Amino acid sequence: MALFTLPELRAQLTREQRLIGLDPGSKTIGVALSDVLLTLASPYGSIKRGKLKVNAGEVLAIARKEGAGGLVVGLPLSMDGTAGPAAQAARDWTLALSEATGLPATLWDERLSSAAVNRFLVGEADLTRKKRAEVVDRAAAAWMLQGALNAGG
Numbered sequence: 001m002a003l004f005t006l007p008e009l010r011a012q013l014t015r016e017q018r019l020i021g022l023d024p025g026s027k028t029i030g031v032a033l034s035d036v037l038l039t040l041a042s043p044y045g046s047i048k049r050g051k052l053k054v055n056a057g058e059v060l061a062i063a064r065k066e067g068a069g070g071l072v073v074g075l076p077l078s079m080d081g082t083a084g085p086a087a088q089a090a091r092d093w094t095l096a097l098s099e100a101t102g103l104p105a106t107l108w109d110e111r112l113s114s115a116a117v118n119r120f121l122v123g124e125a126d127l128t129r130k131k132r133a134e135v136v137d138r139a140a141a142a143w144m145l146q147g148a149l150n151a152g153g
Contacts, residue, residue: 003098003107005106009070009105009106010038010070012069012104016036016067018033018068018069019072019145019149020068020071021073021074022073024093025049025137027049028048030142031044031138033066033145041142041146068103070104071097072144073097073105073107074108074109075107094107106148108144
């Protein structure tokens, strides 16, 4: 399965299907979920990063439970907007995940999502470092998915 642009992905959704936002890290994958109108992203949870087959099963279970029809995966571009090794790894992982789940996917620039969420959690929410670590992955996934939803398409 090929990767799609955001407008192509949205066009494939049936009425009231949601999008899942994924922020893949080295240890955990942050998960966010859109509403059925594709206007609001909310943190959903996190998945321990592991074998693709296991992670694909977990993502597919969420999609079935929540009525999601597509994936928006964070693309870690360099600060200058270029795609380095991490971006290529994310692209390869997203293609494999899409193939394994049968869900169409797109990539979305995730630069500074974790930094923005951490800044908010330190300054506004006043969470301890341990509490921040528990919520930052799913909050970063929601931040990234919200950016994609705001861009429309």
